[in-house]
Structures are given as C-alpha cells and as structure tokens.
Amino acid sequence: MPTEILMPALSPTMEEGTLAKWLVKEGDTVASGDLLAEIETDKATMEFEAVDEGVIGKILVPEGSEGVKVNTAIAVLLADGESADDVDAAPAAKPEVSAPETGVGNDNGGPKEAPAPTTAPASPAPAAPAAADGSRIFASPLARRIAADKGLDLAAISGSGPRGRIVKADVEGATAAPKAEAQPAAAPATAAPAAPAAPAGPSADAVAKMYEGRDYEEVKLDGMRKTIAARLSEAKQTIPHFYLRRDIQLDALLKFRGELNKQLEGRGVKLSVNDFIIKAVALALQSVPEANAVWAGDRVLQMKASDVAVAVAIEGGLFTPVLQDADIKSLSSLSTEMKDLATRARDRKLAPHEYQGGSFAISNLGMFGIDNFDAIVNPPHAGILAVGSGVKKPVVGADGELKVATVMSVTMSVDHRVIDGALGANLLTAIVENLENPMVMLA
Numbered sequence: 001m002p003t004e005i006l007m008p009a010l011s012p013t014m015e016e017g018t019l020a021k022w023l024v025k026e027g028d029t030v031a032s033g034d035l036l037a038e039i040e041t042d043k044a045t046m047e048f049e050a051v052d053e054g055v056i057g058k059i060l061v062p063e064g065s066e067g068v069k070v071n072t073a074i075a076v077l078l079a080d081g082e083s084a085d086d087v088d089a090a091p092a093a094k095p096e097v098s099a100p101e102t103g104v105g106n107d108n109g110g111p112k113e114a115p116a117p118t119t120a121p122a123s124p125a126p127a128a129p130a131a132a133d134g135s136r137i138f139a140s141p142l143a144r145r146i147a148a149d150k151g152l153d154l155a156a157i158s159g160s161g162p163r164g165r166i167v168k169a170d171v172e173g174a175t176a177a178p179k180a181e182a183q184p185a186a187a188p189a190t191a192a193p194a195a196p197a198a199p200a201g202p203s204a205d206a207v208a209k210m211y212e213g214r215d216y217e218e219v220k221l222d223g224m225r226k227t228i229a230a231r232l233s234e235a236k237q238t239i240p241h242f243y244l245r246r247d248i249q250l251d252a253l254l255k256f257r258g259e260l261n262k263q264l265e266g267r268g269v270k271l272s273v274n275d276f277i278i279k280a281v282a283l284a285l286q287s288v289p290e291a292n293a294v295w296a297g298d299r300v301l302q303m304k305a306s307d308v309a310v311a312v313a314i315e316g317g318l319f320t321p322v323l324q325d326a327d328i329k330s331l332s333s334l335s336t337e338m339k340d341l342a343t344r345a346r347d348r349k350l351a352p353h354e355y356q357g358g359s360f361a362i363s364n365l366g367m368f369g370i371d372n373f374d375a376i377v378n379p380p381h382a383g384i385l386a387v388g389s390g391v392k393k394p395v396v397g398a399d400g401e402l403k404v405a406t407v408m409s410v411t412m413s414v415d416h417r418v419i420d421g422a423l424g425a426n427l428l429t430a431i432v433e434n435l436e437n438p439m440v441m442l443a
C-alpha cells in the first residue's frame with residue numbers, strides 16, 4: 001500500500017508551514033536520510049529528510065504552498081512492487097494547504113483561486129498516536145501501519161529516526177505487548193463562567209473602509225510577522241510588566257575594551273560593547289540566582305546556567321538566538337558565537353534549539369542612536385534588558401567634581417510573577433557593577 005509523506009513538525013510549537021521547495025520529483029528513488037524538501041516555519045527554512053525508502057509516486061502539495069498544516073499528506077511514497085496506479089486507486093483525501101498566490105487578480109481584484117488538486121493521495125495511515133500524557137508520538141506512516149497490523153503500542157517503542165521518530169525498522173522486529181486499559185473519563189467539572197474576551201481592534205475590512213479612496217499598498221503578513229504579532233500582543237496583555245532604569249558609565253569599559261582588542265588583533269577577534277553586556281548579564285544572573293528563572297504556568301523554573309538570549313533584527317522581524325552557558329564562556333568565545341548566530345539568523349538558517357530557551361534577553365538599539373526604550377518581555381523569560389547608546393554627558397564624580405562621562409541608559413523590563421521589585425533591583429545593580437568594573441568579569 002502506498003505510504004503518505006506527511007508535513008513534519010520541525011519544532012515543538014509548529015502547527016503549519018510553507019513548503020518552500022521540493023528537492024525531489026515524482027519517480028525519484030529515496031532512502032532514509034535523503035533530503036526531500038525545504039520547509040519554512042515562522043522562524044527558519046529547514047530541510048526535511050526521508051525516514052523510509054521508496055519511490056516518490058505523487059507530489060500532492062506544490063512547492064510554494066503556504067499554511068500547510070502539520071500531518072497533512074504532501075506526497076506519496078511507493079514501496080517495491082507498487083506503482084503510480086496504486087496511488088490513483090486510493091481514496092481521495094484533501095490536503096490542508098493554502099495555495100500559493102498566482103499573481104493574477106480575479107474580477108474583485110483579489111488573488112485568483114487555485115484549482116483544487118486532482119491527484120488523490122493514498123489511503124491514510126492510522127492517526128498519529130499519543131502517549132499517556134497526551135504528547136504526540138512521532139512515527140512514520142509506514143511504521144504506524146505496521147504497528148497497527150501487529151497490534152503494537154508505539155508508546156513502548158524507542159525511535160531511531162531523526163529526532164527520535166519511529167521508523168519501519170523499529171517496529172518490524174517488535175512484538176506486541178498488552179496495552180494498558182484506558183482509565184474511565186472523570187466526570188466533567190461544572191463549567192466556570194467564561195472570562196470576558198479581550199477587546200479586539202477593528203477588522204481588516206473596517207480599517208480598509210476608513211482609507212477608501214486613498215492610495216496604499218497591502219503588505220501580506222508572512223509566518224514570522226504573524227507569530228511576532230500574536231506572541232507579543234499576548235505577552236503585553238498577560239505578563240505584569242514593571243520597569244527598572246539605570247545609567248551606566250562606560251569610560252572604564254571602553255578603555256579596557258580598546259586594550260583587549262589590541263591584544264586580540266592577531267587572533268582576528270574584535271570585542272564589541274554588546275559582548276561585554278552579554279557577559280555582564282550572564283554573571284549577574286549567577287550573582288542573583290533567584291532572578292535566573294522562567295515562568296512555567298503554575299510554577300517557576302529556577303535555572304542553573306546563564307542562558308542569555310540576544311535580539312537580532314532581520315528583514316521582516318527578529319530572532320532571539322540563545323548563548324548557552326554564557327557565564328562560563330570567555331569574552332572572545334561569546335563574541336565569535338554571537339557573530340555566527342547573528343549571521344545565520346539573518347539568513348534564517350538557525351535551528352529551533354538555537355533560538356528557543358534562555359531565561360533573560362538583551363535588546364540593544366544603541367547602534368541606531370536610540371537613547372532609551374522599553375522592551376516587551378519574551379515569555380517564558382523573566383526579564384529583558386533594553387540597551388541605549390552611549391552618550392557624552394556631564395556627571396558628578398565621587399569627589400563632587402563635575403566631569404564629562406560616556407553614559408549608557410538601560411531599562412530592565414521584568415515579569416512581576418517571577419521577580420519582585422527588590423530582586424529586580426539587585427539584578428540590575430549587579431549588571432551595572434559588572435559593566436562599570438569590567439576587569440571583575442575576568443576574575
């Protein structure tokens with residue numbers, strides 16, 4: 001029986017993606033591990049590998065299709081002895097996709113609807129199974145079909161495929177074991193009255209009507225822009241933010257940085273002020289460990305290592321790649337790693353594990369001439385440091401004398417569910433002390 005190739009979940013939160021490019025064509029023979037397609041998520045373009053061997057019988061979803069739901073059949077794989085006729089004889093099933101725009105308008109000025117696909121995909125494999133705790137078990141369609149025929153419980157089988165996916169070889173030698181009886185469903189609790197919905201803005205049609213007769217260009221939102229809009233709107237509405245502000249004198253740091261960069265010229269390393277900020281934050285999270293935490297719904301997870309996220313602006317949005325164990329890495333290591341992450345972020349080549357996680361973030365707009373600003377906490381982080389530019393200002397020294405210093409303004413946005421005012425003040429003080437006494441960070 002032909003096997004469906006399903007739209008993969010390339011990250012834990014992925015629900016749909018864009019099938020950017022097919023790397024195979026109908027009739028090609030593929031083996032486990034061969035690259036099949038490039039899939040665009042809301043954050044990156046990733047390569048999708050085959051988990052079973054066979055021949056590509058039919059491609060069901062054309063490249064360029066947007067909004068392809070996870071677990072939608074995108075192609076059909078034929079095993080030995082099967083042909084394309086077996087695919088055509090299978091019951092039809094409509095893939096859930098948004099067809100790519102053709103660029104040709106219909107009579108109403110909108111994009112012309114794409115014709116419905118005429119190719120019928122193969123008969124579906126058994127539904128994707130779930131573990132006892134409700135989490136999804138990743139298994140190839142062929143593995144699910146074999147498991148169903150043999151009466152195997154996929155929850156008891158360890159997968160050897162990419163990202164732990166269960167493949168054909170894992171189930172062929174397995175023997176059936178009795179499945180645990182399902183517990184009777186608990187009696188439904190009395191439904192609590194629904195909370196009033198948050199007020200929504202005017203609809204797209206209502207906004208367009210306001211500007212009827214005015215010239216404008218409609219910019220379609222891509223997956224990244226939609227995700228940023230949804231998550232930051234939710235963050236601003238649900239996270240109880242408060243803000244702490246400090247000025248930091250940078251003269252000692254700038255002098256120390258200049259001396260280090262002269263010594264590092266032979267190694268091709270040039271430290272930026274941002275590298276020092278990353279290190280200062282990482283060490284401060286170790287000095288104030290209660291603040292090195294994340295919000296987890298009904299509990300707080302206090303982290304051991306300092307994993308610091310840094311916002312990187314890219315065309316159409318931003319990434320927050322995470323520098324893990326930043327507290328124990330040297331300044332030169334942090335600098336090299338940050339440059340690599342930023343470059344791959346702009347090329348949308350980061351893997352999910354490189355931009356997920358962390359307990360605290362940094363957003364630096366100083367290089368754009370911004371003196372100060374307030375950033376939105378990126379959940380589940382407990383805080384984010386908004387960094388402005390260093391500006392020459394008159395300050396009063398410890399001896400009471402007026403002098404000129406390079407001053408950088410920072411604002412720390414904090415999730416009050418995780419960090420209270422005094423704790424946040426301690427964390428920000430530790431960051432300031434690290435930056436104003438940079439040699440301490442090397443001790």
